[in-house]
Amino acid sequence: MNRVEFTKEMKKTHKILVPMMLPIHFQFLQNIFRQNGYQIELLQTKGQQIIDEGLKNVHNDTCYPALLVIGQMIDALKSGNYDTDHIALAITQTGGGCRASNYIHLLRKALKQAGFGHVPVISVNFSKLEKNSGFKLTGSMLLRLLYGFLYGDMLMWIKNQCKPYERHAGASDALVQKWINNISEQFNSLSFLKLHHNYKIMLEDFAAIKRENTPKIQVGIVGEIYMKYAPLGNNELEDFLIKEGCEPVVSGVLDFGLYCLENTLIDHEYYNRSRKSYRFVAMASRYIQHLQMKAIKAIRQQGVFREPDTFQEVMESSEGIINRGTKMGEGWLLTSEMVALIKSNVSNIVCCQPFGCLPNHIVAKGMTRKIKNIYPNANIVAVDYDPSATRVNQENRLKLMLSNARLTARFAQAEEEKRAAAKQQAYAYETR
Numbered sequence: 001m002n003r004v005e006f007t008k009e010m011k012k013t014h015k016i017l018v019p020m021m022l023p024i025h026f027q028f029l030q031n032i033f034r035q036n037g038y039q040i041e042l043l044q045t046k047g048q049q050i051i052d053e054g055l056k057n058v059h060n061d062t063c064y065p066a067l068l069v070i071g072q073m074i075d076a077l078k079s080g081n082y083d084t085d086h087i088a089l090a091i092t093q094t095g096g097g098c099r100a101s102n103y104i105h106l107l108r109k110a111l112k113q114a115g116f117g118h119v120p121v122i123s124v125n126f127s128k129l130e131k132n133s134g135f136k137l138t139g140s141m142l143l144r145l146l147y148g149f150l151y152g153d154m155l156m157w158i159k160n161q162c163k164p165y166e167r168h169a170g171a172s173d174a175l176v177q178k179w180i181n182n183i184s185e186q187f188n189s190l191s192f193l194k195l196h197h198n199y200k201i202m203l204e205d206f207a208a209i210k211r212e213n214t215p216k217i218q219v220g221i222v223g224e225i226y227m228k229y230a231p232l233g234n235n236e237l238e239d240f241l242i243k244e245g246c247e248p249v250v251s252g253v254l255d256f257g258l259y260c261l262e263n264t265l266i267d268h269e270y271y272n273r274s275r276k277s278y279r280f281v282a283m284a285s286r287y288i289q290h291l292q293m294k295a296i297k298a299i300r301q302q303g304v305f306r307e308p309d310t311f312q313e314v315m316e317s318s319e320g321i322i323n324r325g326t327k328m329g330e331g332w333l334l335t336s337e338m339v340a341l342i343k344s345n346v347s348n349i350v351c352c353q354p355f356g357c358l359p360n361h362i363v364a365k366g367m368t369r370k371i372k373n374i375y376p377n378a379n380i381v382a383v384d385y386d387p388s389a390t391r392v393n394q395e396n397r398l399k400l401m402l403s404n405a406r407l408t409a410r411f412a413q414a415e416e417e418k419r420a421a422a423k424q425q426a427y428a429y430e431t432r
């Protein structure tokens with residue numbers, strides 16, 4: 001299909017619409033692109049009409065994230081809020097074997113069918129798949145994006161340890177917003193040294209939020225990347241868990257980036273592929289992990305919040321359970337994330353499964369039995385997200401999982417109390 005290119009002139013005349021996936025990280029992304037001369041807007045719309053547009057314009061066998069993203073874009077174009085002669089759309093292409101590489105062709109087909117064939121679609125990829133003369137990810141933009149995502153991961157991680165416990169509703173979200181603005185203003189002068197300084201003050205700021213002390217049930221969220229992070233995809237799962245009195249535990253998105261890099265190294269090891277690039281990839285992976293360690297050390301030094309696992313720890317968690325050659329969709333990473341959560345005592349896990357996603361059904365639902373055999377205390381629920389699934393059904397499944405979690409927590413507490421009473425009795429007997 002002939003594609004409409006995003007030209008240099010369009011950079012001045014066109015607004016680029018981007019579907020929202022990570023509410024914190026994508027605000028950094030938006031600010032970085034704006035600072036580099038792009039007019040960019042994040043699509044934050046929701047509602048049944050998005051699913052309807054997806055169903056109307058995409059084959060109904062297509063995986064649910066593709067259906068939602070394309071539906072959201074066409075819904076925006078039809079909304080009357082934009083001059084469609086001056087609009088472009090941006091979408092990522094992973095370059096892997098999964099459908100995420102082919103969304104762009106589905107989107108172009110859908111646009112043509114809906115009467116928007118003239119709207120240019122920009123592919124954001126790191127695999128030299130498609131180029132547009134008006135869109136270029138420069139070295140400095142990539143570095144800023146890396147920093148933006150490092151800060152995004154830190155903010156998401158700490159926010160989830162504050163929001164469920166905050167005494168004044170909205171305090172954690174307000175602080176997140178303050179830090180997004182603060183860091184965005186520093187993008188011209190970001191450096192490795194500043195990272196440590198910023199983390200320190202950021203952690204102090206969050207530690208100062210007035211919080212309840214009563215511990216809550218922790219629930220890990222894993223799944224296909226869009227379903228795991230996008231509130232539109234998972235029906236605002238984090239907020240639902242907080243409303244139910246739980247603490248969501250969501251690992252950072254940079255682990256997914258590292259997983260993609262690691263797969264290149266695995267390809268080299270298994271099939272002798274990527275002979276030219278593997279040294280560079282290995283170096284990039286080490287550098288990102290080194291930066292991630294900065295965040296972990298800062299949290300550890302401060303001592304108020306729980307630190308996340310290192311990428312090495314996550315990766316090694318699934319050894320002997322799934323082979324690292326399994327790398328379609330979220331591949332071995334998804335299984336590793338579930339095991340890493342259980343190992344760090346977060347045994348209640350929601351696995352977000354999109355309709356039509358074969359790879360993630362294998363590495364998520366398909367691995368549950370194996371994981372439960374090794375870790376019998378694992379309380380994993382796979383929730384299906386598809387165009388016909390109702391929110392009520394999904395929430396009922398979640399509530400069932402939570403009632404199991406509460407039962408286990410009560411049982412553990414009763415056992416603990418029994419042990420403490422027995423100890424006290426023994427002590428009283430000895431000292432009589």
Ligand code: SF4
Pocket residue numbers: 063064065066098099100224225328329330354356357358359360
């Ligand atoms: S991982 Fe699954 S849901 Fe995500 S793009 Fe691939 S097939 Fe679709």
